[in-house]
Amino acid sequence: MSFALTSKIVSVFDHILDTANFMEWNKHLFGLTKERWSTLAGKSFLVVGAGTGYGRSVAAVLAAADSRVFLTGRRIEKLEETVDEACRLFGVAKSNFTLLPSDITNSDELKILVSKIQDCTPSLHGLVICAAVSGKHFNEYPLQDGDELLWDNVMNTNVKAQWLFARSVLPQMLSANRARVVFMSSGAGWASTPGFGMYNVSKAALNSLACSLADEYSNHYPDSDIQINVVEPGEALTEMNQSSSVSPYSVVSIILFLLSHAGNGPNGKFFRKNGERVPFCSSNTYLKRL
Numbered sequence: 001m002s003f004a005l006t007s008k009i010v011s012v013f014d015h016i017l018d019t020a021n022f023m024e025w026n027k028h029l030f031g032l033t034k035e036r037w038s039t040l041a042g043k044s045f046l047v048v049g050a051g052t053g054y055g056r057s058v059a060a061v062l063a064a065a066d067s068r069v070f071l072t073g074r075r076i077e078k079l080e081e082t083v084d085e086a087c088r089l090f091g092v093a094k095s096n097f098t099l100l101p102s103d104i105t106n107s108d109e110l111k112i113l114v115s116k117i118q119d120c121t122p123s124l125h126g127l128v129i130c131a132a133v134s135g136k137h138f139n140e141y142p143l144q145d146g147d148e149l150l151w152d153n154v155m156n157t158n159v160k161a162q163w164l165f166a167r168s169v170l171p172q173m174l175s176a177n178r179a180r181v182v183f184m185s186s187g188a189g190w191a192s193t194p195g196f197g198m199y200n201v202s203k204a205a206l207n208s209l210a211c212s213l214a215d216e217y218s219n220h221y222p223d224s225d226i227q228i229n230v231v232e233p234g235e236a237l238t239e240m241n242q243s244s245s246v247s248p249y250s251v252v253s254i255i256l257f258l259l260s261h262a263g264n265g266p267n268g269k270f271f272r273k274n275g276e277r278v279p280f281c282s283s284n285t286y287l288k289r290l
Contacts, residue, residue, distance in 0.1 A: 025064060025090060031253040036260050040065035044121045045259065047071055048104060048165060049131035051078025054184055054233055057248040058128050058255050060086035063096040065256075070117055073131070076101040104131060104161040114168045124172045126180035126259045129165065133157045135198045143197035151198055158202035163209055166228075170217065177224040179217070180259050183210045184251075185230045185270070190280070206230075207270070211283040214268030225263045230270045231255060232278065257290045266290070 029037045045062050049055035051073035062069045063086045071079045079099045086092050098120055102113040117124065135142050135154040142150060166181060173179035188196055189203030207230060214228035233251040251273045258266070269286040270278045277285035 023089070025061070030061060030256055032256055032260065037065055037256075039260050040067050040256070042066065042068070043125040044068045044070065044123060045126045045128065046117060046124060046169065048127070048129040048162075049073055049184075050082055051075055052082075053130065053248045054251050055128070055130035056082040056085065057252055058130070059097075060090060060092075061249070061252045061256065062259075063092040064090035066092075066096070068098070068121065069096055070098045070100055070120070072100045072102050072104070072113060074101065074103050104165050105156045107164065110161070110164060110168060114172075117169070118172060123176050124169065125178070126182070127166065127169050127173070128182045128184070128255060128259070129162050130184040131157060131162070132184070132186075132202075133199075134196065140195055141197075142195070142199075146198060154198040154202050155205070158199070159205045159209060162206060163213075166213060174217075174221060174224055174226075177221075178263075179224065179226045179228065180261070181210075181213075181228040182255050182258050183228075183230045185210075185232045187232055187234065189232070190278075207280045211268035211270075211280065218267055227258065227261060227265045227267050229258050229266050229268070230280075231258070231273065232270065233273045261290065 040062065045067050047055050047059040047062070047069060050059040050071035055073070059069050059071055059082055071082060073079055076099065079101060083094055083097050083099070086097070087094060100113055100116055102109045104110050104113070133154055135146065135150055162183065170179055170181070183206060185207055186199070186203045188200045189207045192200055210228060210230045214226065217228065218224075218226045231251060231254055235246060254271050254273050254275055258271070266286045266288070268283050270280050270283060271286075272278060275290070279285050
């Protein structure tokens with residue numbers, strides 16, 4: 001079921017989706033109203049996988065909204081490129097960023113990273129996790145011929161590390177009785193594309209992880225404003241997909257809507273980048289307006 005995020009912004013939203021005309025960002029604010037855009041200012045957000053693709057785009061635009069953005073990823077040089085791109089495209093100050101290079105599949109590095117974030121800011125307002133590996137480049141028929149090391153790499157990165165990361169960071173957000181988490185999934189989580197078997201399984205598992213976390217945390221903390229959701233971004237030009245002509249900035253609008261949502265918003269729900277609500281297993285489509 002497709003829908004407009006709000007009737008007032010649908011034309012702007014459609015205009016920036018695939019072309020992602022970010023050079024006019026201060027006119028369309030990626031579909032947000034000025035009032036809603038302003039709520040991002042001064043808040044702290046953590047973007048995992050911030051060195052490339054969707055993560056880079058989200059981090060850059062959050063900084064343009066005058067948020068404090070913590071960037072993490074394995075390669076410091078890629079995180080630095082994200083900062084440079086944000087400064088060049090949006091005119092933001094480098095002081096909006098804190099670079100924390102880390103491999104989230106390494107439990108020791110994860111503990112150090114979480115500790116650094118706690119030292120840097122007393123409050124964390126949102127988490128966006130974009131890290132993933134496909135496994136496609138290693139084997140044409142991964143479920144038939146792929147070895148356990150390949151399986152472990154895909155599952156550890158796409159599922160286990162994201163579980164451990166989210167539960168490590170959520171207590172800091174919940175100290176203020178408010179949490180916004182966005183997991184980046186893929187259409188593979190609903191598909192069975194040959195050659196991507198392990199990736200398909202990992203994204204289906206990630207979908208289940210996200211909605212299970214949402215239900216478990218909201219049950220455990222009934223007085224807290226918890227919104228843990230999933231975005232299926234479609235295709236765009238990223239390291240994982242070099243053949244697309246779609247800008248990774250096309251996913252920014254829906255993520256900003258989820259991060260800036262007021263209380264009593266979606267939790268354990270699934271969205272495509274155009275705002276379409278999609279079900280997954282027992283998680284039905286979100287019925288309220290964003």
